[in-house]
Amino acid sequence: xxxxxxxxxxxxxxxxxxxxxxxAAIPFVxxxxxxxxxxxxxxxxxxxxxxLVPREWQWRNFVDVFTYQPFAxxxxxxxxxxxxxxxxxxxxxxxxxYALARLRFAGAGLISLFxxxxxxxxxxxxxxxxxxxxxxxxxxxxxxxxIMLPVFGPQGIMATFLMRQYFLALPRELEEAGxxxxxxxxxxxxxxxxxxxxxxxxxxxxxxxxxxxxxFLEPLIFISSLEKFTxxxxxxxxxDPYGTPLWHLQLAATTLAVLxxxxxxxxAQRQIIESFALSGVKG
Amino acid sequence: xxxxxTTGIVTQDASTPWLTLKMREAMEAWLFIGPTLAGFLxxxxxxxxxxxxxxxxxxxxxxxxxxxVGLDNYDDALFRNPDFWLVVRNSVIFALGLVPFNMALALxxxxxLSRRFVGVVFFRxxxxxxxxxxxxxxxxxxxxxxxxxxGFVNQMLAHIGINGPNWLREPDWAMAAVIVxxxxxxxxxxxxLYIAALQAIPRDYEAAARLEGASNWQIxxxxxxxxxxxxxxxxxxxTTIGSFKVFDHIYLMTGGGPENGTLxxxxxxxxxxxxxxxxxxxxxxxxxxxxxxxVLTLVQLAxxxxxx
Numbered sequence: 001x002x003x004x005x006x007x008x009x010x011x012x013x014x015x016x017x018x019x020x021x022x023x024a025a026i027p028f029v030x031x032x033x034x035x036x037x038x039x040x041x042x043x044x045x046x047x048x049x050x051x052l053v054p055r056e057w058q059w060r061n062f063v064d065v066f067t068y069q070p071f072a073x074x075x076x077x078x079x080x081x082x083x084x085x086x087x088x089x090x091x092x093x094x095x096x097x098y099a100l101a102r103l104r105f106a107g108a109g110l111i112s113l114f115x116x117x118x119x120x121x122x123x124x125x126x127x128x129x130x131x132x133x134x135x136x137x138x139x140x141x142x143x144x145x146x147i148m149l150p151v152f153g154p155q156g157i158m159a160t161f162l163m164r165q166y167f168l169a170l171p172r173e174l175e176e177a178g179x180x181x182x183x184x185x186x187x188x189x190x191x192x193x194x195x196x197x198x199x200x201x202x203x204x205x206x207x208x209x210x211x212x213x214x215x216f217l218e219p220l221i222f223i224s225s226l227e228k229f230t231x232x233x234x235x236x237x238x239x240d241p242y243g244t245p246l247w248h249l250q251l252a253a254t255t256l257a258v259l260x261x262x263x264x265x266x267x268a269q270r271q272i273i274e275s276f277a278l279s280g281v282k283g
Numbered sequence: 284x285x286x287x288x289t290t291g292i293v294t295q296d297a298s299t300p301w302l303t304l305k306m307r308e309a310m311e312a313w314l315f316i317g318p319t320l321a322g323f324l325x326x327x328x329x330x331x332x333x334x335x336x337x338x339x340x341x342x343x344x345x346x347x348x349x350x351x352v353g354l355d356n357y358d359d360a361l362f363r364n365p366d367f368w369l370v371v372r373n374s375v376i377f378a379l380g381l382v383p384f385n386m387a388l389a390l391x392x393x394x395x396l397s398r399r400f401v402g403v404v405f406f407r408x409x410x411x412x413x414x415x416x417x418x419x420x421x422x423x424x425x426x427x428x429x430x431x432x433x434g435f436v437n438q439m440l441a442h443i444g445i446n447g448p449n450w451l452r453e454p455d456w457a458m459a460a461v462i463v464x465x466x467x468x469x470x471x472x473x474x475x476l477y478i479a480a481l482q483a484i485p486r487d488y489e490a491a492a493r494l495e496g497a498s499n500w501q502i503x504x505x506x507x508x509x510x511x512x513x514x515x516x517x518x519x520x521x522t523t524i525g526s527f528k529v530f531d532h533i534y535l536m537t538g539g540g541p542e543n544g545t546l547x548x549x550x551x552x553x554x555x556x557x558x559x560x561x562x563x564x565x566x567x568x569x570x571x572x573x574x575x576x577x578v579l580t581l582v583q584l585a586x587x588x589x590x591x
Binding site for chain 2: 156
Protein backbone atom coordinates (compact mmCIF):
# COMPACT_ATOMS: atom_id res chain seq x y z
CA UNK A 1 0.00 0.00 0.00
CA UNK A 2 2.28 2.71 1.30
CA UNK A 3 3.65 3.84 -2.06
CA UNK A 4 2.52 7.43 -1.70
CA UNK A 5 3.78 9.88 0.87
CA UNK A 6 1.53 12.47 2.43
CA UNK A 7 2.88 15.12 0.08
CA UNK A 8 2.42 13.04 -3.06
CA UNK A 9 -1.11 12.25 -1.99
CA UNK A 10 -1.86 15.94 -1.68
CA UNK A 11 -0.47 16.60 -5.16
CA UNK A 12 -2.55 13.80 -6.70
CA UNK A 13 -5.59 15.16 -4.92
CA UNK A 14 -4.91 18.66 -6.26
CA UNK A 15 -4.42 17.42 -9.81
CA UNK A 16 -7.77 15.63 -9.68
CA UNK A 17 -9.48 18.76 -8.39
CA UNK A 18 -7.90 20.89 -11.09
CA UNK A 19 -9.01 18.44 -13.78
CA UNK A 20 -12.56 18.46 -12.43
CA UNK A 21 -12.57 22.27 -12.46
CA UNK A 22 -11.22 22.29 -16.00
CA UNK A 23 -14.12 20.09 -17.14
CA ALA A 24 -16.59 22.30 -15.30
CA ALA A 25 -15.07 25.34 -17.02
CA ILE A 26 -15.88 24.09 -20.52
CA PRO A 27 -19.42 25.52 -20.79
CA PHE A 28 -18.09 28.85 -19.46
CA VAL A 29 -15.24 29.22 -21.95
CA UNK A 30 -16.36 27.34 -24.97
CA UNK A 31 -19.22 29.68 -26.04
CA UNK A 32 -16.71 32.50 -26.38
CA UNK A 33 -14.31 30.44 -28.49
CA UNK A 34 -17.11 29.11 -30.66
CA UNK A 35 -18.53 32.62 -31.09
CA UNK A 36 -15.20 33.97 -32.35
CA UNK A 37 -14.53 30.99 -34.59
CA UNK A 38 -18.02 31.04 -36.08
CA UNK A 39 -17.74 34.75 -36.73
CA UNK A 40 -15.00 33.89 -39.19
CA UNK A 41 -16.94 31.17 -41.01
CA UNK A 42 -18.97 31.57 -44.17
CA UNK A 43 -22.74 31.16 -44.11
CA UNK A 44 -22.37 27.72 -45.70
CA UNK A 45 -19.64 26.46 -43.40
CA UNK A 46 -21.15 27.68 -40.19
CA UNK A 47 -23.32 24.61 -39.59
CA UNK A 48 -21.22 22.18 -41.59
CA UNK A 49 -18.06 21.32 -39.73
CA UNK A 50 -17.80 21.24 -35.98
CA UNK A 51 -14.24 22.53 -36.10
CA LEU A 52 -12.91 25.37 -34.02
CA VAL A 53 -10.62 26.53 -36.83
CA PRO A 54 -12.52 27.81 -39.87
CA ARG A 55 -11.64 26.03 -43.14
CA GLU A 56 -11.60 29.40 -44.81
CA TRP A 57 -11.16 32.58 -42.77
CA GLN A 58 -14.07 34.76 -43.85
CA TRP A 59 -12.79 38.23 -42.94
CA ARG A 60 -15.55 39.66 -45.09
CA ASN A 61 -18.08 39.02 -42.33
CA PHE A 62 -16.50 41.80 -40.32
CA VAL A 63 -16.94 44.19 -43.22
CA ASP A 64 -20.48 43.07 -44.01
CA VAL A 65 -21.50 43.66 -40.43
CA PHE A 66 -20.98 47.37 -41.00
CA THR A 67 -22.86 47.53 -44.27
CA TYR A 68 -25.85 45.40 -43.21
CA GLN A 69 -26.90 48.05 -40.70
CA PRO A 70 -25.21 51.22 -39.34
CA PHE A 71 -23.18 49.13 -36.93
CA ALA A 72 -20.41 51.69 -36.36
CA UNK A 73 -22.99 54.29 -35.41
CA UNK A 74 -24.76 51.79 -33.11
CA UNK A 75 -21.45 50.90 -31.52
CA UNK A 76 -20.75 54.58 -30.89
CA UNK A 77 -24.25 55.02 -29.40
CA UNK A 78 -23.62 52.29 -26.86
CA UNK A 79 -20.26 53.75 -25.96
CA UNK A 80 -21.34 57.34 -25.45
CA UNK A 81 -24.53 56.38 -23.62
CA UNK A 82 -22.63 54.06 -21.26
CA UNK A 83 -20.02 56.76 -20.57
CA UNK A 84 -22.69 59.40 -19.94
CA UNK A 85 -24.66 57.14 -17.62
CA UNK A 86 -21.48 56.27 -15.74
CA UNK A 87 -20.39 59.89 -15.29
CA UNK A 88 -23.85 61.03 -14.14
CA UNK A 89 -24.25 58.08 -11.78
CA UNK A 90 -20.86 58.74 -10.19
CA UNK A 91 -21.73 62.36 -9.40
CA UNK A 92 -25.34 61.91 -8.35
CA UNK A 93 -24.92 58.74 -6.31
CA UNK A 94 -21.82 59.93 -4.48
CA UNK A 95 -23.56 63.19 -3.55
CA UNK A 96 -26.60 61.36 -2.23
CA UNK A 97 -24.49 58.67 -0.60
CA TYR A 98 -22.47 61.33 1.17
CA ALA A 99 -25.58 63.02 2.52
CA LEU A 100 -26.93 59.71 3.82
CA ALA A 101 -23.61 58.80 5.42
CA ARG A 102 -22.48 62.07 6.93
CA LEU A 103 -25.22 64.66 7.21
CA ARG A 104 -27.91 64.65 9.82
CA PHE A 105 -31.36 65.72 8.69
CA ALA A 106 -34.96 64.86 9.43
CA GLY A 107 -36.25 62.05 7.24
CA ALA A 108 -32.88 60.48 6.46
CA GLY A 109 -33.95 57.11 7.85
CA LEU A 110 -37.22 57.16 5.98
CA ILE A 111 -35.53 58.09 2.71
CA SER A 112 -33.03 55.25 3.12
CA LEU A 113 -35.83 52.81 3.76
CA PHE A 114 -37.78 53.94 0.70
CA UNK A 115 -34.74 53.76 -1.53
CA UNK A 116 -33.78 50.29 -0.30
CA UNK A 117 -37.24 48.88 -0.88
CA UNK A 118 -37.12 50.21 -4.44
CA UNK A 119 -34.20 47.86 -5.04
CA UNK A 120 -36.52 44.90 -4.53
CA UNK A 121 -38.98 45.99 -7.20
CA UNK A 122 -38.40 44.61 -10.69
CA UNK A 123 -38.28 47.37 -13.27
CA UNK A 124 -40.95 45.61 -15.33
CA UNK A 125 -43.39 46.85 -12.68
CA UNK A 126 -42.80 50.53 -13.40
CA UNK A 127 -41.93 50.18 -17.09
CA UNK A 128 -45.41 50.85 -18.48
CA UNK A 129 -46.00 54.18 -16.68
CA UNK A 130 -42.41 55.15 -17.44
CA UNK A 131 -43.10 54.51 -21.10
CA UNK A 132 -46.04 56.92 -21.02
CA UNK A 133 -43.98 59.44 -19.08
CA UNK A 134 -41.25 59.35 -21.72
CA UNK A 135 -43.84 59.49 -24.47
CA UNK A 136 -45.53 62.48 -22.84
CA UNK A 137 -42.15 64.21 -22.69
CA UNK A 138 -41.71 63.57 -26.41
CA UNK A 139 -38.56 61.51 -25.87
CA UNK A 140 -39.55 58.27 -27.61
CA UNK A 141 -36.86 57.13 -30.05
CA UNK A 142 -34.23 59.30 -28.38
CA UNK A 143 -31.39 58.26 -26.12
CA UNK A 144 -32.74 60.23 -23.16
CA UNK A 145 -34.66 57.36 -21.54
CA UNK A 146 -31.62 55.07 -21.91
CA ILE A 147 -29.66 57.60 -19.87
CA MET A 148 -32.24 58.77 -17.35
CA LEU A 149 -33.88 55.49 -16.38
CA PRO A 150 -30.62 53.74 -15.37
CA VAL A 151 -29.21 56.81 -13.62
CA PHE A 152 -32.32 57.23 -11.46
CA GLY A 153 -33.42 53.60 -11.42
CA PRO A 154 -32.36 50.67 -9.21
CA GLN A 155 -28.82 50.82 -10.55
CA GLY A 156 -28.37 54.40 -9.39
CA ILE A 157 -29.90 53.62 -6.02
CA MET A 158 -27.56 50.68 -5.58
CA ALA A 159 -24.63 52.97 -6.41
CA THR A 160 -25.89 55.43 -3.78
CA PHE A 161 -25.85 52.78 -1.08
CA LEU A 162 -22.48 51.47 -2.17
CA MET A 163 -21.07 54.99 -1.81
CA ARG A 164 -22.86 55.54 1.50
CA GLN A 165 -21.42 52.33 2.93
CA TYR A 166 -17.95 53.34 1.86
CA PHE A 167 -18.21 56.88 3.25
CA LEU A 168 -19.41 55.46 6.58
CA ALA A 169 -16.24 53.40 6.85
CA LEU A 170 -13.95 56.39 6.22
CA PRO A 171 -12.41 58.17 9.22
CA ARG A 172 -14.15 61.46 9.93
CA GLU A 173 -11.06 63.29 11.14
CA LEU A 174 -9.81 64.44 7.73
CA GLU A 175 -13.19 65.88 6.81
CA GLU A 176 -13.42 67.67 10.17
CA ALA A 177 -9.97 69.13 9.54
CA GLY A 178 -11.06 70.26 6.08
CA UNK A 179 -14.04 72.01 7.59
CA UNK A 180 -11.76 73.71 10.12
CA UNK A 181 -9.66 74.95 7.23
CA UNK A 182 -12.70 76.63 5.80
CA UNK A 183 -13.86 74.18 3.14
CA UNK A 184 -17.58 74.27 2.37
CA UNK A 185 -19.63 71.09 2.60
CA UNK A 186 -19.28 70.70 -1.13
CA UNK A 187 -15.54 71.30 -0.86
CA UNK A 188 -15.18 68.61 1.80
CA UNK A 189 -17.06 66.15 -0.42
CA UNK A 190 -15.10 67.01 -3.55
CA UNK A 191 -11.59 67.49 -2.16
CA UNK A 192 -11.50 65.07 0.76
CA UNK A 193 -14.25 62.42 0.73
CA UNK A 194 -14.19 61.61 -2.99
CA UNK A 195 -10.40 61.23 -3.36
CA UNK A 196 -10.46 58.79 -0.43
CA UNK A 197 -13.23 56.74 -2.04
CA UNK A 198 -11.49 55.68 -5.23
CA UNK A 199 -12.21 51.95 -4.77
CA UNK A 200 -15.93 52.58 -4.32
CA UNK A 201 -16.03 55.01 -7.24
CA UNK A 202 -14.23 52.47 -9.42
CA UNK A 203 -16.71 49.79 -8.41
CA UNK A 204 -19.67 52.03 -9.23
CA UNK A 205 -18.10 53.03 -12.55
CA UNK A 206 -17.41 49.45 -13.63
CA UNK A 207 -20.81 48.09 -12.72
CA UNK A 208 -22.70 51.07 -14.11
CA UNK A 209 -20.81 51.01 -17.39
CA UNK A 210 -21.40 47.28 -17.90
CA UNK A 211 -25.03 47.59 -16.97
CA UNK A 212 -25.63 50.35 -19.49
CA UNK A 213 -23.55 48.62 -22.17
CA UNK A 214 -25.65 45.46 -21.78
CA UNK A 215 -29.05 47.14 -21.39
CA PHE A 216 -31.72 45.51 -23.54
CA LEU A 217 -35.30 46.01 -22.34
CA GLU A 218 -35.21 49.84 -22.40
CA PRO A 219 -33.74 50.16 -25.92
CA LEU A 220 -36.20 47.53 -27.12
CA ILE A 221 -39.12 49.56 -25.83
CA PHE A 222 -37.96 53.09 -26.60
CA ILE A 223 -35.82 52.94 -29.75
CA SER A 224 -37.12 52.26 -33.23
CA SER A 225 -34.72 53.80 -35.74
CA LEU A 226 -31.68 51.81 -36.79
CA GLU A 227 -29.22 54.68 -36.37
CA LYS A 228 -30.32 55.06 -32.76
CA PHE A 229 -29.99 51.39 -31.82
CA THR A 230 -27.54 50.37 -29.13
CA UNK A 231 -25.36 47.27 -29.43
CA UNK A 232 -27.59 44.67 -27.74
CA UNK A 233 -30.50 45.73 -29.92
CA UNK A 234 -28.30 45.77 -33.02
CA UNK A 235 -27.01 42.26 -32.29
CA UNK A 236 -30.50 40.87 -32.15
CA UNK A 237 -31.22 42.49 -35.50
CA UNK A 238 -28.96 40.50 -37.84
CA UNK A 239 -31.79 38.54 -39.40
CA ASP A 240 -33.22 38.05 -42.85
CA PRO A 241 -36.62 39.61 -43.63
CA TYR A 242 -38.36 36.52 -42.19
CA GLY A 243 -36.56 36.80 -38.85
CA THR A 244 -34.17 33.90 -39.39
CA PRO A 245 -30.80 34.80 -37.92
CA LEU A 246 -27.93 35.43 -40.34
CA TRP A 247 -25.67 33.52 -38.01
CA HIS A 248 -22.31 34.36 -39.61
CA LEU A 249 -23.00 38.11 -39.40
CA GLN A 250 -24.69 37.92 -36.04
CA LEU A 251 -21.77 36.03 -34.50
CA ALA A 252 -19.19 38.30 -36.13
CA ALA A 253 -21.02 41.34 -34.72
CA THR A 254 -21.38 39.68 -31.32
CA THR A 255 -17.63 39.02 -31.35
CA LEU A 256 -16.99 42.69 -32.04
CA ALA A 257 -19.30 43.71 -29.21
CA VAL A 258 -18.04 41.22 -26.62
CA LEU A 259 -14.31 41.07 -27.30
CA UNK A 260 -13.30 44.58 -26.09
CA UNK A 261 -15.19 44.06 -22.81
CA UNK A 262 -13.63 40.64 -22.42
CA UNK A 263 -10.11 41.97 -23.03
CA UNK A 264 -10.56 44.75 -20.47
CA UNK A 265 -11.98 42.16 -18.09
CA UNK A 266 -8.99 39.85 -18.53
CA UNK A 267 -6.59 42.72 -17.85
CA ALA A 268 -8.46 44.10 -14.85
CA GLN A 269 -10.20 40.93 -13.63
CA ARG A 270 -9.19 41.37 -9.98
CA GLN A 271 -10.55 44.92 -9.83
CA ILE A 272 -13.73 44.02 -11.71
CA ILE A 273 -14.52 40.93 -9.64
CA GLU A 274 -13.89 42.89 -6.43
CA SER A 275 -16.28 45.60 -7.62
CA PHE A 276 -19.07 43.08 -8.00
CA ALA A 277 -18.23 41.54 -4.63
CA LEU A 278 -18.42 44.99 -3.04
CA SER A 279 -21.80 45.75 -4.55
CA GLY A 280 -23.28 42.31 -3.91
CA VAL A 281 -22.43 42.08 -0.25
CA LYS A 282 -24.88 44.82 0.46
CA GLY A 283 -27.54 43.86 -2.07
CA UNK B 284 -17.11 76.38 -4.97
CA UNK B 285 -14.88 78.77 -3.04
CA UNK B 286 -14.39 78.20 0.65
CA UNK B 287 -16.66 80.21 2.91
CA UNK B 288 -14.80 82.78 5.00
CA THR B 289 -14.66 81.40 8.53
CA THR B 290 -15.62 84.73 10.04
CA GLY B 291 -19.08 84.45 8.49
CA ILE B 292 -19.73 81.17 10.23
CA VAL B 293 -18.52 82.51 13.52
CA THR B 294 -20.97 85.44 13.50
CA GLN B 295 -23.82 83.10 12.53
CA ASP B 296 -22.86 80.80 15.34
CA ALA B 297 -22.89 83.69 17.72
CA SER B 298 -26.53 84.58 17.02
CA THR B 299 -28.36 81.23 17.21
CA PRO B 300 -25.54 78.75 16.99
CA TRP B 301 -27.22 75.41 17.46
CA LEU B 302 -30.30 75.92 15.34
CA THR B 303 -28.53 77.58 12.44
CA LEU B 304 -25.89 74.92 12.11
CA LYS B 305 -28.46 72.17 12.23
CA MET B 306 -30.72 73.81 9.69
CA ARG B 307 -27.76 74.52 7.50
CA GLU B 308 -26.69 70.90 7.60
CA ALA B 309 -30.21 69.76 6.74
CA MET B 310 -30.37 72.17 3.83
CA GLU B 311 -27.07 70.94 2.48
CA ALA B 312 -28.24 67.37 2.87
CA TRP B 313 -31.37 68.06 0.81
CA LEU B 314 -29.24 69.68 -1.88
CA PHE B 315 -26.91 66.69 -1.98
CA ILE B 316 -29.67 64.13 -2.09
CA GLY B 317 -31.97 66.28 -4.23
CA PRO B 318 -31.19 64.85 -7.67
CA THR B 319 -31.51 61.26 -6.46
CA LEU B 320 -34.75 62.04 -4.66
CA ALA B 321 -36.25 63.90 -7.60
CA GLY B 322 -35.40 61.03 -9.96
CA PHE B 323 -36.78 58.54 -7.46
CA LEU B 324 -40.10 60.39 -7.24
CA UNK B 325 -40.39 60.89 -11.01
CA UNK B 326 -39.24 57.49 -12.25
CA UNK B 327 -40.24 55.22 -9.38
CA UNK B 328 -42.84 56.51 -6.91
CA UNK B 329 -44.90 58.26 -9.59
CA UNK B 330 -44.95 55.24 -11.90
CA UNK B 331 -45.70 52.93 -8.97
CA UNK B 332 -48.81 54.96 -8.15
CA UNK B 333 -49.68 55.23 -11.83
CA UNK B 334 -49.47 51.49 -12.36
CA UNK B 335 -52.03 50.93 -9.59
CA UNK B 336 -54.39 53.32 -11.37
CA UNK B 337 -53.67 51.87 -14.83
CA UNK B 338 -54.36 48.39 -13.54
CA UNK B 339 -57.93 49.42 -12.77
CA UNK B 340 -58.63 50.90 -16.18
CA UNK B 341 -59.41 49.66 -19.64
CA UNK B 342 -57.54 51.54 -22.36
CA UNK B 343 -58.74 52.39 -25.75
CA UNK B 344 -55.58 53.32 -27.56
CA UNK B 345 -57.33 54.69 -30.65
CA UNK B 346 -59.47 57.09 -28.68
CA UNK B 347 -56.64 57.66 -26.20
CA UNK B 348 -59.12 57.12 -23.40
CA UNK B 349 -59.06 55.21 -20.17
CA UNK B 350 -62.23 53.91 -18.52
CA UNK B 351 -62.31 52.83 -14.90
CA VAL B 352 -63.14 49.14 -14.63
CA GLY B 353 -62.26 48.39 -11.00
CA LEU B 354 -60.69 45.02 -10.43
CA ASP B 355 -61.76 43.64 -13.80
CA ASN B 356 -58.18 43.25 -15.06
CA TYR B 357 -57.20 41.26 -11.97
CA ASP B 358 -60.31 39.15 -12.37
CA ASP B 359 -59.29 38.60 -15.97
CA ALA B 360 -55.79 37.46 -15.01
CA LEU B 361 -56.67 35.30 -12.02
CA PHE B 362 -59.90 33.66 -13.17
CA ARG B 363 -60.53 34.04 -16.88
CA ASN B 364 -57.29 34.05 -18.80
CA PRO B 365 -55.72 30.56 -18.81
CA ASP B 366 -52.46 32.06 -20.09
CA PHE B 367 -51.88 33.72 -16.74
CA TRP B 368 -51.64 30.51 -14.75
CA LEU B 369 -49.46 28.94 -17.42
CA VAL B 370 -47.14 31.91 -17.08
CA VAL B 371 -47.10 31.69 -13.29
CA ARG B 372 -46.39 27.97 -13.54
CA ASN B 373 -43.52 28.65 -15.96
CA SER B 374 -42.09 31.35 -13.71
CA VAL B 375 -42.23 29.07 -10.68
CA ILE B 376 -40.60 26.19 -12.58
CA PHE B 377 -37.94 28.57 -13.82
CA ALA B 378 -37.23 29.85 -10.29
CA LEU B 379 -37.35 26.37 -8.72
CA GLY B 380 -34.93 25.10 -11.32
CA LEU B 381 -32.63 28.09 -11.33
CA VAL B 382 -32.25 29.11 -7.71
CA PRO B 383 -31.15 25.81 -6.09
CA PHE B 384 -29.00 24.86 -9.08
CA ASN B 385 -27.34 28.27 -9.15
CA MET B 386 -26.70 28.34 -5.40
CA ALA B 387 -25.40 24.78 -5.14
CA LEU B 388 -23.04 25.28 -8.07
CA ALA B 389 -21.92 28.67 -6.73
CA LEU B 390 -21.14 27.16 -3.33
CA UNK B 391 -19.31 24.18 -4.82
CA UNK B 392 -17.20 26.44 -7.02
CA UNK B 393 -16.56 28.84 -4.15
CA UNK B 394 -15.36 26.05 -1.85
CA UNK B 395 -13.03 24.77 -4.57
CA LEU B 396 -11.72 28.25 -5.28
CA SER B 397 -11.41 29.79 -1.82
CA ARG B 398 -8.04 28.13 -1.16
CA ARG B 399 -4.78 29.10 -2.81
CA PHE B 400 -3.44 26.85 -5.53
CA VAL B 401 -1.85 27.16 -8.94
CA GLY B 402 -4.54 28.28 -11.36
CA VAL B 403 -7.06 29.57 -8.83
CA VAL B 404 -7.07 33.05 -10.37
CA PHE B 405 -7.48 31.54 -13.81
CA PHE B 406 -10.52 29.52 -12.76
CA ARG B 407 -12.14 32.43 -10.92
CA UNK B 408 -11.66 34.59 -14.01
CA UNK B 409 -13.20 31.91 -16.21
CA UNK B 410 -16.26 31.23 -14.07
CA UNK B 411 -16.95 34.95 -13.69
CA UNK B 412 -16.45 35.88 -17.37
CA UNK B 413 -20.08 35.30 -18.45
CA UNK B 414 -21.27 37.73 -15.75
CA UNK B 415 -19.63 40.68 -17.50
CA UNK B 416 -20.81 39.51 -20.91
CA UNK B 417 -24.05 40.92 -22.26
CA UNK B 418 -27.06 38.66 -21.80
CA UNK B 419 -27.92 39.28 -25.44
CA UNK B 420 -24.57 38.00 -26.68
CA UNK B 421 -24.73 35.03 -24.32
CA UNK B 422 -28.25 34.11 -25.46
CA UNK B 423 -27.34 34.47 -29.14
CA UNK B 424 -24.31 32.19 -28.86
CA UNK B 425 -26.17 29.53 -26.87
CA UNK B 426 -29.10 29.63 -29.22
CA UNK B 427 -26.59 28.95 -31.97
CA UNK B 428 -24.94 26.11 -30.05
CA UNK B 429 -28.33 24.51 -29.30
CA UNK B 430 -29.70 24.48 -32.87
CA UNK B 431 -31.51 21.28 -33.87
CA UNK B 432 -29.44 18.70 -35.72
CA UNK B 433 -26.70 20.97 -36.99
CA GLY B 434 -26.09 22.66 -33.64
CA PHE B 435 -22.73 22.09 -32.00
CA VAL B 436 -24.08 20.50 -28.83
CA ASN B 437 -26.05 17.90 -30.76
CA GLN B 438 -23.15 17.18 -33.10
CA MET B 439 -20.98 16.48 -30.07
CA LEU B 440 -23.69 14.31 -28.54
CA ALA B 441 -23.97 12.41 -31.82
CA HIS B 442 -20.27 11.55 -31.52
CA ILE B 443 -20.97 9.61 -28.37
CA GLY B 444 -24.11 8.08 -29.85
CA ILE B 445 -26.73 10.29 -28.24
CA ASN B 446 -29.49 11.70 -30.39
CA GLY B 447 -29.95 15.13 -28.85
CA PRO B 448 -33.39 16.79 -28.89
CA ASN B 449 -34.17 19.99 -30.72
CA TRP B 450 -33.44 21.85 -27.52
CA LEU B 451 -35.23 25.14 -28.08
CA ARG B 452 -38.20 23.72 -29.99
CA GLU B 453 -39.55 21.28 -27.41
CA PRO B 454 -41.25 22.90 -24.39
CA ASP B 455 -39.62 20.86 -21.59
CA TRP B 456 -36.16 20.87 -23.12
CA ALA B 457 -36.44 24.57 -23.91
CA MET B 458 -37.16 25.36 -20.27
CA ALA B 459 -34.24 23.21 -19.15
CA ALA B 460 -31.93 24.82 -21.72
CA VAL B 461 -32.93 28.33 -20.68
CA ILE B 462 -32.39 27.55 -16.99
CA VAL B 463 -29.00 25.90 -17.48
CA UNK B 464 -27.60 28.60 -19.77
CA UNK B 465 -28.87 31.27 -17.39
CA UNK B 466 -27.16 29.56 -14.46
CA UNK B 467 -23.88 29.38 -16.37
CA UNK B 468 -24.23 33.07 -17.16
CA UNK B 469 -24.92 34.22 -13.60
CA UNK B 470 -23.37 31.68 -11.22
CA UNK B 471 -20.07 33.57 -11.09
CA UNK B 472 -21.72 36.41 -9.19
CA UNK B 473 -22.93 34.17 -6.36
CA UNK B 474 -19.62 32.33 -6.46
CA UNK B 475 -17.63 35.44 -5.59
CA LEU B 476 -20.08 36.39 -2.85
CA TYR B 477 -19.59 32.92 -1.34
CA ILE B 478 -15.80 33.13 -1.76
CA ALA B 479 -15.77 36.44 0.10
CA ALA B 480 -17.86 34.93 2.89
CA LEU B 481 -15.71 31.79 3.09
CA GLN B 482 -12.53 33.81 3.30
CA ALA B 483 -13.98 35.83 6.16
CA ILE B 484 -14.30 32.69 8.30
CA PRO B 485 -11.28 32.48 10.64
CA ARG B 486 -9.01 29.53 9.90
CA ASP B 487 -8.94 28.58 13.58
CA TYR B 488 -12.53 27.35 13.49
CA GLU B 489 -11.70 24.71 10.95
CA ALA B 490 -8.44 23.81 12.69
CA ALA B 491 -10.21 23.45 16.04
CA ALA B 492 -12.90 21.24 14.55
CA ARG B 493 -10.25 19.09 12.92
CA LEU B 494 -8.47 18.69 16.26
CA GLU B 495 -11.73 17.40 17.69
CA GLY B 496 -11.64 14.78 14.96
CA ALA B 497 -14.41 16.18 12.70
CA SER B 498 -14.55 14.91 9.11
CA ASN B 499 -14.59 17.27 6.12
CA TRP B 500 -18.33 16.85 5.78
CA GLN B 501 -18.90 17.49 9.48
CA ILE B 502 -16.77 20.63 9.29
CA UNK B 503 -18.82 21.88 6.39
CA UNK B 504 -22.19 20.91 7.85
CA UNK B 505 -21.58 22.05 11.43
CA UNK B 506 -19.08 24.90 11.12
CA UNK B 507 -18.97 26.44 7.66
CA UNK B 508 -22.60 26.19 6.54
CA UNK B 509 -24.10 27.89 9.63
CA UNK B 510 -21.52 30.68 9.33
CA UNK B 511 -22.52 31.19 5.69
CA UNK B 512 -26.15 31.73 6.75
CA UNK B 513 -26.38 35.50 6.22
CA UNK B 514 -24.65 35.25 2.84
CA UNK B 515 -26.91 32.39 1.79
CA UNK B 516 -29.93 34.50 2.67
CA UNK B 517 -28.74 37.49 0.65
CA UNK B 518 -27.88 35.27 -2.31
CA UNK B 519 -31.22 33.49 -2.12
CA UNK B 520 -33.19 36.74 -2.12
CA UNK B 521 -31.16 38.29 -4.95
CA THR B 522 -31.26 35.15 -7.08
CA THR B 523 -34.98 34.55 -6.59
CA ILE B 524 -35.89 38.13 -7.47
CA GLY B 525 -33.46 37.95 -10.39
CA SER B 526 -35.15 34.81 -11.65
CA PHE B 527 -38.50 36.58 -11.77
CA LYS B 528 -36.98 39.52 -13.64
CA VAL B 529 -35.39 37.45 -16.40
CA PHE B 530 -36.40 38.84 -19.76
CA ASP B 531 -33.73 39.34 -22.42
CA HIS B 532 -32.34 35.84 -22.02
CA ILE B 533 -35.70 34.23 -22.80
CA TYR B 534 -36.75 36.84 -25.34
CA LEU B 535 -33.72 36.00 -27.46
CA MET B 536 -33.34 32.26 -26.90
CA THR B 537 -36.91 31.05 -27.26
CA GLY B 538 -39.14 34.09 -27.68
CA GLY B 539 -41.30 32.57 -24.93
CA GLY B 540 -42.00 29.50 -27.04
CA PRO B 541 -42.37 26.76 -27.98
CA GLU B 542 -46.11 26.59 -27.23
CA ASN B 543 -45.55 29.31 -24.59
CA GLY B 544 -43.43 26.76 -22.71
CA THR B 545 -40.92 29.38 -21.58
CA LEU B 546 -43.27 32.35 -21.35
CA UNK B 547 -42.44 33.79 -17.91
CA UNK B 548 -44.05 36.67 -16.03
CA UNK B 549 -41.67 39.50 -17.02
CA UNK B 550 -41.94 38.51 -20.67
CA UNK B 551 -45.73 38.16 -20.49
CA UNK B 552 -46.00 41.70 -19.07
CA UNK B 553 -43.81 43.00 -21.88
CA UNK B 554 -45.93 41.20 -24.48
CA UNK B 555 -49.26 42.41 -23.13
CA UNK B 556 -48.03 45.96 -22.62
CA UNK B 557 -45.77 46.61 -25.57
CA UNK B 558 -46.86 44.16 -28.25
CA UNK B 559 -50.64 43.98 -27.69
CA UNK B 560 -50.87 47.41 -26.01
CA UNK B 561 -53.28 46.04 -23.43
CA UNK B 562 -52.13 48.59 -20.88
CA UNK B 563 -54.71 47.89 -18.18
CA UNK B 564 -54.17 44.14 -18.19
CA UNK B 565 -50.37 44.50 -18.36
CA UNK B 566 -50.46 46.89 -15.41
CA UNK B 567 -52.54 44.45 -13.37
CA UNK B 568 -49.90 41.80 -14.19
CA UNK B 569 -47.17 44.21 -13.09
CA UNK B 570 -48.95 44.71 -9.76
CA UNK B 571 -49.26 40.96 -9.31
CA UNK B 572 -45.55 40.61 -10.02
CA UNK B 573 -44.85 43.34 -7.47
CA UNK B 574 -46.83 41.47 -4.82
CA UNK B 575 -45.22 38.11 -5.65
CA UNK B 576 -41.70 39.50 -5.36
CA UNK B 577 -42.51 41.30 -2.10
CA VAL B 578 -44.09 38.20 -0.55
CA LEU B 579 -41.18 36.01 -1.64
CA THR B 580 -38.69 38.40 -0.11
CA LEU B 581 -40.58 38.66 3.17
CA VAL B 582 -41.12 34.90 3.40
CA GLN B 583 -37.44 34.22 2.88
CA LEU B 584 -36.48 36.79 5.50
CA ALA B 585 -38.99 35.35 7.97
CA UNK B 586 -37.92 31.74 7.38
CA UNK B 587 -34.36 32.72 7.94
CA UNK B 588 -35.11 34.58 11.14
CA UNK B 589 -36.94 31.57 12.55
CA UNK B 590 -33.99 29.37 11.60
CA UNK B 591 -31.38 31.32 13.48
